[in-house]
Amino acid sequence: MNPIALCRENGFAEAFILPVAPYEDWTRHRNGGAFHSNADELKDNPADAYPWANACMIAVWAYAPYDDTSVVAAYYPASNAAYHAMTRIVRMLNEAGIQAERAKTPFRTQLLTAGIGTKMDNQLWYYPPYGTYTHLEGVMLKLNEPVAFTPPHANEPVCDHCGRCDKVCYGALNGGRYDWHDCIRSYLETVPIPARFLPELTCFFGCQRCQDVCPKNPKSFVPVPDGVRAALDPVRILNGELPKALQVLGTNRKKQILRQAIVLCANHRRTDALPTLLRMREAGDSPYKSELDYAIFLLQKEKSMVK
Numbered sequence: 268m269n270p271i272a273l274c275r276e277n278g279f280a281e282a283f284i285l286p287v288a289p290y291e292d293w294t295r296h297r298n299g300g301a302f303h304s305n306a307d308e309l310k311d312n313p314a315d316a317y318p319w320a321n322a323c324m325i326a327v328w329a330y331a332p333y334d335d336t337s338v339v340a341a342y343y344p345a346s347n348a349a350y351h352a353m354t355r356i357v358r359m360l361n362e363a364g365i366q367a368e369r370a371k372t373p374f375r376t377q378l379l380t381a382g383i384g385t386k387m388d389n390q391l392w393y394y395p396p397y398g399t400y401t402h403l404e405g406v407m408l409k410l411n412e413p414v415a416f417t418p419p420h421a422n423e424p425v426c427d428h429c430g431r432c433d434k435v436c437y438g439a440l441n442g443g444r445y446d447w448h449d450c451i452r453s454y455l456e457t458v459p460i461p462a463r464f465l466p467e468l469t470c471f472f473g474c475q476r477c478q479d480v481c482p483k484n485p486k487s488f489v490p491v492p493d494g495v496r497a498a499l500d501p502v503r504i505l506n507g508e509l510p511k512a513l514q515v516l517g518t519n520r521k522k523q524i525l526r527q528a529i530v531l532c533a534n535h536r537r538t539d540a541l542p543t544l545l546r547m548r549e550a551g552d553s554p555y556k557s558e559l560d561y562a563i564f565l566l567q568k569e570k571s572m573v574k
């Protein structure tokens with residue numbers, strides 16, 4: 268069984284076989300607080316964490332951005348589909364007698380260290396022809412020797428430091444430096460959305476402005492599927508249709524979706540959400556208090572201006 272061919276058969280655009288190499292610089296940066304807490308679960312040294320493995324396969328799931336950026340960041344459904352595809356691949360490899368385990372390693376750093384793809388000023392990994400519109404999944408493998416590692420390629424510098432990503436960002440990007448504390452995506456999964464980001468949320472699991480303005484990225488957009496659009500109507504979600512949204516997004520993160528739906532009602536000026544929002548606030552001690560206060564204030568103001 269060829270693991271790279273298996274990735275392609277399961278929807279990945281590309282896959283690369285890399286050596287189990289250390290990444291001390293990444294670990295030092297992580298330990299210095301350079302990354303979001305999501306990085307805490309990644310392994311310091313892959314040789315220690317996976318002593319049985321002799322290769323790491325990193326697979327690229329490519330996606331096209333949606334033509335309507337007010338519904339959901341296209342990255343999110345793509346990453347969900349890629350996650351499930353890689354779960355399937357790991358199972359198939361194991362069934363074929365190839366030891367395989369999902370890798371908890373910094374994929375982008377590993378690829379750049381192996382000379383595959385290139386890093387842009389928006390800190391994202393770029394690989395032609397997909398640009399930065401990709402999601403990475405990785406798996407540790409025990410392959411028969413000798414292992415055919417992917418040679419360095421497609422790593423010519425692409426970023427021309429035009430500064431467009433810096434200008435459109437809320438403050439996380441600064442001349443090729445990235446501070447996760449100022450990136451809205453750091454706050455969409457686990458915690459209340461900080462007040463300074465509330466007006467900036469335009470879609471579920473947004474933002475990808477720094478990618479959309481990049482002149483080096485492909486400009487082929489696809490329509491939001493009808494089922495996705497209908498399931499992610501924020502007012503319908505608040506009025507009891509949350510299960511459909513969870514199903515479409517492939518997540519069980521109820522609180523995060525409700526929290527984002529409240530903010531999106533406000534930012535999309537959905538005054539028809541006001542009765543529901545008021546009911547939610549009157550129900551008492553809400554985990555969404557700051558988002559409800561924000562949305563109700565904005566929508567009441569909107570309504571009085573319309574009158």
Ligand code: SF4
Nearest residue numbers: 387426429430432481
């Ligand atoms: S927008 Fe300009 S500076 Fe930013 S990553 Fe793209 S090419 Fe580089």
Ligand code: SF4
Nearest residue numbers: 436439450451474477
């Ligand atoms: S995702 Fe948004 S907030 Fe984060 S770096 Fe890009 S433009 Fe800035």
